[in-house]
Amino acid sequence: MAATIRDIKEQTGLSLATISKYLNGGNVLPENRMKIEAAIKELHYEVNEIARGLVTNRTRTVGVLAYSVESIFNGTLLRHIGNSLRKAGYGLMICDSCDDPKIEAENVNFLLGKKVDGIIALPVSTETDSLKSAKKAKVPVVLLDRPSRDAEFDCVRIDNCRAAYQAVKFLLDNGHKRIGIVCSRTEYTGRERCKGYRKAMEEAGCVLRKEYCASGTHSIEFGFEGMSRLLSLKERPTAVFMTNYEVALGAVMALNKTNLHCPEDISLMGFDDLIMSHVIHPRLHMVVQPMKEMGEKAAELLLERIGSGQQEMAMEIVLGTRISEGDSVAEIG
Amino acid sequence: MAATIRDIKEQTGLSLATISKYLNGGNVLPENRMKIEAAIKELHYEVNEIARGLVTNRTRTVGVLAYSVESIFNGTLLRHIGNSLRKAGYGLMICDSCDDPKIEAENVNFLLGKKVDGIIALPVSTETDSLKSAKKAKVPVVLLDRPSRDAEFDCVRIDNCRAAYQAVKFLLDNGHKRIGIVCSRTEYTGRERCKGYRKAMEEAGCVLRKEYCASGTHSIEFGFEGMSRLLSLKERPTAVFMTNYEVALGAVMALNKTNLHCPEDISLMGFDDLIMSHVIHPRLHMVVQPMKEMGEKAAELLLERIGSGQQEMAMEIVLGTRISEGDSVAEIG
């Protein structure tokens, strides 16, 4: 049906090799270049990527392994990854691990079967055994957001512990001492952020009260529940750090249910600058991650690895974060 | 590097044709079957989908064109589409249109270049010209959530007008007469839902007050702003219908900012049963769409079209909705 390089050959009288050379940016006499271009236009020729893939062993397709495709955080990351890859002519085949390591492992094999040129993975956990088969098949892997425990893969991420440390330090600097945390402990990032909280508190000589640390799952529900718990304490915290978007959303809803006000009665510090924050009243102080850079860097690094072909030492790109100031933190005592 | 069918041939002494037949589920003598299976295991053979694709002209890959990949609604749909397709051995290549028709058009061509076997599209608008090139290339297209203006493509969706009608009818049946609406008018679904609202109101003989209809973009921001507007009216509505998830989220936040209570001071009806609803207090009444069925049906229909090969008359699958009752609607007067 569709025109092939052979039709171009007939039309121009040139050889397949020459036409192929033209298609891949090689040098061709101006005269022949014209001929080829005319023929391409006339026959609506487009190169068949499948055939090309068969001989070059390249599909110009990258697999994206997301621990969950329902999270808005990942949606945003996905957009940036996609935009970057597209510019390079790469498509992305996405796989949803549904937060299940078993599905993740299946997905890796599926992607290898589809002969992707590389994989960007937002892994379910730091236990990245499922990715070993990719390594064995010499398909480059770049982790995003979450590193592997053994640091055996390239990784683009932020320093979660440090980011949390700075956030809590900010609260401390504003005079807060009784600082609570609503954090998810089900995934790496949450645990790291919790560490940062502890470190800042300890350094400041604050006691780490067990009842100030509400930990649970990465969900709006838990954010609601955790915050409710903190608010019902006899001596409730004067400030609360919420370790991610979903948790913050639930937590703010819990606060709204009471007749306490932010920042008069309680100060808040969130994590992840997603659209919600523009609408919550008062505007939240929050740690912002460079989502765009994260997606772009991951894409960039992966393309580089694909290009080089050889297996290099794993590298880590750790991007900086900053605190976006809102009106949710009061200076006290 | 990897084993090919030729290696299996050497190992077993059978012909390529026979092995290929086995691989594709054809009949082979038990004895030979054993040999082949042993060889496959020993050599870790896996069929090369690229080579297969070249001759069958099938990639077992489906393109998904999403108007935005940042919306949580689409994330959920994506998960269901992905799960269904995967079961059939299909991968999905996803493209983000960023709510821009121009990008959408580019994406279609990109997908055709990648030789996808079919496309599931959540189009930016009902103006689906960009998909015509897919039609020309005989690549089946199934629209999801939003139909095409000229009904020229298969489509899986709900009856938005009817769903909204029922929701508003529910409010009317509970004695409400002054019913407001916060709706997005930037996309098809929002406009249809608004129509349903009007129809129900008119049928009930209620005046359609202009100031009760807050319309704007599909965003949390607008939900917040629109609801604020309604709440500040001298004679404010006794009930408000919010036409989608984002708008509802913003609207509830706006309500929380005031000291009005739901359902004592105002009743609420939302749209889309996403996780938030389990956490908002009080639990929202809402229209729920069968997201899982939508994703599955779209996948199923597309696979059917891919299988049949021929172009059939476009069909529409319109799924039912229901109202999930919460505690946000009071019976009045």
Added chain:
DNA sequence: AATATAAAGCGAAACGTTTCGCTTTATGTT
């Protein structure tokens, strides 16, 4: 036992590119 029929196997061509090694043509140097 002869024959008809079904089942299994086979060789070769095809799918649409890229690439290797070689030849031809053009350009520049002495």
Added chain:
DNA sequence: AACATAAAGCGAAACGTTTCGCTTTATATT
């Protein structure tokens, strides 16, 4: 004018499958 060198073009093989049309083998029927 002869030659060296660079540039462009070419034919053929290769990539790893599937599939077509045919042959061989096994099974069933009379």
